[in-house]
C-alpha cells in the first residue's frame with residue numbers, strides 16, 4: 001500500500017497523503033465513538049483526571065479517546081493506519097503515543113479558529129526519537145473551505161522547528177516571518193482530502209491551518225505514533241517543556257522513568 005516512491009516523498013517532504021483506504025465501517029465507528037464521548041460516556045478512565053473534556057478551547061482537542069472509548073482502538077487495529085505509518089517511518093513497529101480528535105468549529109467572524117503553526121515534536125521533548133509520525137484522519141471530506149491540514153513543505157529538515165509549541169497561536173504570519181528572517185521561507189501547502197484518505201506527517205514538520213469557513217464542524221482524528229526505538233528522556237531545559245501528560249499515565253521502568261513501551265497506555269498498532 002505504501003511503495004518506495006511514497007517513502008521517498010515522505011522522507012523529502014515530511015508528509016504524505018494516502019489514497020482512500022479507510023472503509024465506511026472504520027469511519028462510522030470513529031464518528032460513533034466521538035458522539036458517545038461528547039455525550040459523556042467512557043468505557044475506561046484515565047489514571048489522571050485531565051480536568052475537562054477539551055471542548056473549552058475554540059479549536060477543541062479531545063485527548064486519549066483510544067484509551068477511553070473501546071471502538072477507537074478496535075477501529076485503528078482493523079485499519080491499515082499502523083502498517084502504513086511503519087512503512088513511511090521506516091520502523092519495524094509502531095505504538096500510539098497520544099491521540100486526539102480535533103474539532104474546528106463553523107465559521108464565526110467574531111472568533112479566530114486557526115491551528116497555529118507548530119511541530120508535534122515540540123510537544124515531545126521527553127521522547128528520544130526524532131522519527132515519530134502522525135496520521136490525520138478527517139471523518140468527512142475536507143475541501144479547502146473547511147480548513148484542511150496545512151503543512152510547510154519539507155520543514156522537517158529545519159533545525160528551528162524543535163521548539164515550535166504554538167498550536168494555539170492565531171498569528172500565523174508572525175511565525176512565518178520569524179522563519180523567513182532566519183532564511184527559511186515557508187512553502188505553505190493546504191491538503192484538501194476526501195473521506196477515506198489519511199495524511200501522515202513527520203514529527204518535525206511544521207503544520208497548522210486556516211479557519212473552517214463552512215457551517216459545520218470540521219472533525220478529524222490525529223493519531224501520534226512512536227517508532228520502535230522511542231523511549232523516555234528527561235526534557236532538555238531549552239525545550240521549554242517539562243514533560244508530557246503521558247508521564248503521569250503510564251507505568252514506570254525499573255529505574256523509575258516513564259515507560260513509553262507500556263502496552264496499556266501505548267497500544268501497538270503494527271505489527272498486530
Ligand SMILES: O=C(O)CCC(=O)C(=O)O
Pocket residue numbers: 102115120134135136148149207208209220222223
Ligand atoms: O486538526 C488540525 O487541523 C491539526 C492537527 C494536528 O496538529 C496534528 O494532527 O498534529
Ligand SMILES: [Fe+2]
Pocket residue numbers: 118119120207
Ligand atoms: Fe500537530
